[in-house]
Amino acid sequence: xxxxxxxxxxxxxxGGGGREVFDGYLQVGxxxxxxxxxxxxLRRLPExxxxxxxxxxxxxxxxxxxxxxxxxxxxxxxxVSKSSKALRAEATRRQTKPYVLHTFHxxxxxQDCKLMSDRDIGGFTRAHLDWIxxxxxxxxxxxxxxxxxxxxxxxSISIELPANRPxxxxxxxxxxxxxxxxxxxxxxxxxxxxxxxxxxxxIKSDGRKYFVNIQTESIVPTDIHxxxxxxxxxxxxxTVLIKWNExxxxxxxxxxxxxxxxxxxxxxxxxxxxIDRIPGxxxxxxERIWASNGLGQELxxxxxxxxxxxxxSKHGEKIRWNEEKPTKPPS
Numbered sequence: 001x002x003x004x005x006x007x008x009x010x011x012x013x014x015g016g017g018g019r020e021v022f023d024g025y026l027q028v029g030x031x032x033x034x035x036x037x038x039x040x041x042l043r044r045l046p047e048x049x050x051x052x053x054x055x056x057x058x059x060x061x062x063x064x065x066x067x068x069x070x071x072x073x074x075x076x077x078x079x080v081s082k083s084s085k086a087l088r089a090e091a092t093r094r095q096t097k098p099y100v101l102h103t104f105h106x107x108x109x110x111q112d113c114k115l116m117s118d119r120d121i122g123g124f125t126r127a128h129l130d131w132i133x134x135x136x137x138x139x140x141x142x143x144x145x146x147x148x149x150x151x152x153x154x155x156s157i158s159i160e161l162p163a164n165r166p167x168x169x170x171x172x173x174x175x176x177x178x179x180x181x182x183x184x185x186x187x188x189x190x191x192x193x194x195x196x197x198x199x200x201x202x203i204k205s206d207g208r209k210y211f212v213n214i215q216t217e218s219i220v221p222t223d224i225h226x227x228x229x230x231x232x233x234x235x236x237x238x239t240v241l242i243k244w245n246e247x248x249x250x251x252x253x254x255x256x257x258x259x260x261x262x263x264x265x266x267x268x269x270x271x272x273x274x275i276d277r278i279p280g281x282x283x284x285x286x287e288r289i290w291a292s293n294g295l296g297q298e299l300x301x302x303x304x305x306x307x308x309x310x311x312x313s314k315h316g317e318k319i320r321w322n323e324e325k326p327t328k329p330p331s
Contacts, residue, residue, distance in 0.1 A: 095195040095293055101270050102178050103288040104151040107131045113271075116175045117155070122162035123171035127155035132285065143236035144204065150287040153272065157279050172279070177213060177271025190217060191267040196291035198241040199227075199270075204285040207234035209276035214247055217266035225262050226250050229272065237287070239295060 103109060110131055117127040130152045135145035159172035181189035193199075199212065210229040225247035232238055244264060249256045253275065270289055274282055 098200070098296075099191075099193060099196060099291040101191055101193075101267075101289045101291060103290075104131065104286060105149045105288070107149070110151060112179050113151075113176050114179050116177070116273075118158075118171035118173055121168055121171070122165045123168070124158035124160045124162075125155065125172060125174050126158075127153070127174035127176075129153050129176050143233075146204070146237055146285070146287055148287055150202075150285050152283065152285050154281070154283040156281045157274065157277065159277055159279055172277035173273065173275045174282070175213065175271060175273030175275075177215070177269045180268055188217070190265065191291075192265045193244065193267055193291040194264040196244070196293055198243055198292050198294070199289070200292040200295070201229070201240045201242075201289050202237065202287040203229070203231065203240060204237045205229070205231035205234050206283045207231060208274060208278070208282050208284075210284055211273050211275060212242060212247075213269075213271045213273055214262065214267060215269040215271075216263040217268060218263065220251065223249055223251050223256065237285075241292070241295070 102112070110129060113129060115127055115129050117123065117125045119125055119127070132146075132150050132152050134147050134149050135141040141147050153174075153176055155174055157172050157174065161171060162168055181191075183189065199214075201212070211226045212229050214225040215223075216225065227242050227247045229240060229242075231240065244262060247262055249259055249262070272284065272286065274284075
């Protein structure tokens with residue numbers, strides 16, 4: 001149902017005058033700083049313009065000054081995201097807090113994951129994703145235990161081909177990934193990991209050839225960015241860091257050329273797969289996955305890591321930045 005504001009909006013100068021009326025209200029309400037009757041202005045505005053007026057009028061109280069070219073983007077999610085980031089000066093400082101993508105600290109976290117294997121096409125690989133409760137060993141767990149709940153990705157790889165499906169010529173894989181994030185009122189939901197340099201994973205591996213899989217809002221929906229998951233200490237808990245710019249774009253397991261940079265602002269899913277096609281059991285435990293700009297002091301202590309720089313001492317040894325200086329013996 002149209003009100004008088006809609007009639008004024010449409011009738012003046014064949015529709016073009018409506019913009020003058022609209023701009024005039026915006027200037028009085030938001031840019032010139034004059035005291036106006038906001039309720040009266042809202043009654044005269046058409047319904048389609050009232051939300052924009054409220055936004056601009058509120059911007060005045062926040063001491064913002066917006067140009068007319070910006071008004072057209074006030075309702076765009078991209079504008080809202082970028083402007084809020086600029087107001088908080090996020091682009092001028094380095095992110096220090098971790099950005100959690102997925103954690104397995106509670107049993108319900110498994111509901112947000114999808115398990116896959118060649119069993120879906122008739123193969124004989126067995127794969128499971130189970131939740132393991134925290135270790136209760138006092139006062140602190142051993143390197144093979146974890147004080148937090150975690151997921152265990154395990155099973156047995158089989159390369160046997162199904163007898164009744166001659167078109168299936170390759171089996172022997174298992175994987176899991178997070179499910180697509182739920183829709184919001186603005187559309188699809190993504191992870192924006194652009195401010196971070198690394199993907200971090202807290203894992204306990206059996207040493208097999210696992211790959212980390214990242215899916216983004218790509219032009220080709222089946223494209224996946226992959227990186228080998230290297231474990232330094234199989235059988236013990238550790239934190240693995242992977243640089244985002246070292247992921248390789250693949251499609252159905254084959255490297256795609258030419259390579260293109262990962263769309264970091266629109267990450268859809270993250271997961272891990274085993275594709276070495278070596279028959280036998282496998283087991284990989286995962287506690288959490290997050291975006292990071294480096295390890296915190298607690299994780300460095302748990303992993304017994306000592307960060308080394310490029311500077312060397314006069315004896316040619318690399319300087320260890322977090323190494324404590326030896327105390328002098330009492331004289």
